[in-house]
Every structure is written in C-alpha cells, then in structure tokens.
Amino acid sequence: MxxxxxxxxxxxxxxxxxxxxxxxxxxxxxxxxxxxxxxxxxxxxxxxxxxxxxxxxxxxxxxxxxxxxxxxxxxxxxxxxxxxxxxxxxxxxxxxxxxxxxxxxxxxxxxxxxxxxxxxxxxxxYDEDSAGGIMTTEYIALRGDLLIGESLKKIKEIGPKTEVIETIFVLNNNKELIGTADLRDILVAPEDEKLLNIMNDNIISVHPEEDQEKVSLLVSKYDLKAIPVIN
The missing domain is CATH 1.25.60.10 (MgtE N-terminal domain-like)
Structure with missing residues (x-):
C-alpha cells in the first residue's frame, strides 16, 4: 500500500x-x-x-x-x-x-x-540521554490560589500551545513549585475550590543531568504523566 x-x-x-x-x-x-x-x-x-x-x-x-x-x-x-x-x-x-x-x-x-x-x-x-535532553519547556504552571473555574479558563487559553497538559504544575506567589494537579481532578472539582486544595504536594522531581533511563523508571514506578526537571 x-x-x-x-x-x-x-x-x-x-x-x-x-x-x-x-x-x-x-x-x-x-x-x-x-x-x-x-x-x-x-x-x-x-x-x-x-x-x-x-x-x-x-x-x-x-x-x-x-x-x-x-x-x-x-x-x-x-x-x-x-x-x-x-x-x-x-x-x-x-x-x-x-x-x-x-x-x-x-x-x-x-x-x-x-x-x-x-x-x-x-x-x-544538555546531553541527549539526560533528563534535560528530553525535557520540554512547554507546560502549564498556575498559581495555587486560583479557583478551579479560573484555572480551567487559563488551561483552555494555554492548552492548545502546550505539549504537556495532563499534569498542571502548581506555583506559590514566588513562582516556586509547590505541587501538581491532574487535569482530570481539576475537571471534576467544584469551580469555587482553590487549585492548591486539590493538588498533590508530594513532588517527585529530577535534575537535568539525570540519566533518562532513571527518569523512565520513576515515571513507570509512580505512574506519572510528567515529571518536573529542577536545577
């Protein structure tokens, strides 16, 4: 064919x-x-x-x-x-x-x-076999004090231009990572709830120099859709 x-x-x-x-x-x-x-x-x-x-x-x-x-x-x-x-x-x-x-x-x-x-x-x-070599800079990061309704509005605006959308990264007012939220959980949460109240604050992250095989093992072990790469 x-x-x-x-x-x-x-x-x-x-x-x-x-x-x-x-x-x-x-x-x-x-x-x-x-x-x-x-x-x-x-x-x-x-x-x-x-x-x-x-x-x-x-x-x-x-x-x-x-x-x-x-x-x-x-x-x-x-x-x-x-x-x-x-x-x-x-x-x-x-x-x-x-x-x-x-x-x-x-x-x-x-x-x-x-x-x-x-x-x-x-x-x-970064080396192509490292976490930095396979990472993307196109993801959604929102402030934790946003309401779910506000968060959904921003996700709709940013989503079409973003590679990682299943996992939303949650920041404090100093733009520091404080947790992650699954898109599905956001979709079913009440619109007047704050994003930080439904996030997971147990952050699993890797350094840019980490070997991508170790990254893959972490993703598989914890069933992650995305993993933050932090310097």
Whole structure:
C-alpha cells in the first residue's frame, strides 16, 4: 500500500498536481510521507513543500530521519524553516537543531524570537540521554490560589500551545513549585475550590543531568504523566 502511495505521490509532484498531492497526503500519516519524500531529489522536495500547508510540513520534518531533516534545512530558506519551527514544540526544535552544524544552528537561532532562543539554548546544553535532553519547556504552571473555574479558563487559553497538559504544575506567589494537579481532578472539582486544595504536594522531581533511563523508571514506578526537571 505504501509503495502504491509512493508512486502516486512522486507522479503528482512531477506533474505539479496540487489537488492530487492534497488528496494523497490527507489520508497518510506524517511518518509515512517522510519515508516517501526521503527518496525525492532536491527539486521535487521544493515542489512538494510548495504544495502542502506549513503545519503538515512541520509534522513531516518532526517525523523525518536526521539525514532528511538536515537536508531540508540546508535546502530551504532559513526564514521558511523558522516559520515551520513555529508549528513545533521547543524540545522537537532543539532535537533538530542539535543535529546541525554549529554555524547553521547559530544562524537559525539568530532569526528566532529571544524567548524561544533562550529556552532552546537551555535545551541544547544538555546531553541527549539526560533528563534535560528530553525535557520540554512547554507546560502549564498556575498559581495555587486560583479557583478551579479560573484555572480551567487559563488551561483552555494555554492548552492548545502546550505539549504537556495532563499534569498542571502548581506555583506559590514566588513562582516556586509547590505541587501538581491532574487535569482530570481539576475537571471534576467544584469551580469555587482553590487549585492548591486539590493538588498533590508530594513532588517527585529530577535534575537535568539525570540519566533518562532513571527518569523512565520513576515515571513507570509512580505512574506519572510528567515529571518536573529542577536545577
């Protein structure tokens, strides 16, 4: 089946048939598309990119092999790559940047927003097999004195842009972590209850340098959906 799709997609790109390309890719997973376009020459890759939306291309790049990721970034204009990065989470961007030559990585970081650059540089500073190397900077942290109704409103606003949503991190007024709350518990709690009254204050955390295998064991042992990484 994938071989048939591969031939169809190749022919559609060669014929510049945008409608057919959309018809084919709409019924495929990004990982399968990434496998197919790995065989494309540079011209076909550029044509393919012109005919699909940026969000799908970002998903394809996320799923692509390291070799294809580097090839695409070398082939496309850096401004286009930065625009595609806007559809990805920072930890996925950091993984991609980590495979690039240093000069190329620096040039891309210069084009990005200051806040994003700071977070990415932090992620890039950790070994890929450490907790810091696999962590995300995109999570929801709310003050514990918020009411559940207020918390839900903020979760709805922030959630679509966030990678970790099942676990909500709870902070005090000094922005220090004081607990975590499961999204399900928040959804069933009375709206006039304070977030800190339903949180779990028994915090299990790891340091950025912790080996990711130890992190996985902790996640499995305590059935965690997320674990805070604390310096």
């Amino acid at each position: 994938l071989e048939e799709r591969q031939e169809e997609l190749i022919n559609s790109v060669l014929e510049d048939d945008k409608e057919k390309i959309h018809e084919i890719t709409d019924n495929m997973y990004p990982i399968d598309i990434a496998i197919i376009i790995e065989e494309f020459d540079d011209e076909s890759l550029m044509k393919f990119n012109e005919h699909i939306d940026n969000e799908l291309m970002a998903e394809i790049i996320e799923q692509a092999s390291e070799e294809l990721q580097v090839r695409i970034i070398k082939l496309f204009e850096f401004k286009s790559i930065v625009h595609l990065f806007s559809y990805m989470s920072n930890d996925d961007i950091a993984d991609i940047l980590g495979n690039l030559p240093i000069k190329m990585r620096k040039d891309l970081l210069k084009l990005m927003k200051t806040g994003d650059t700071r977070q990415l540089q932090e992620l890039l500073g």
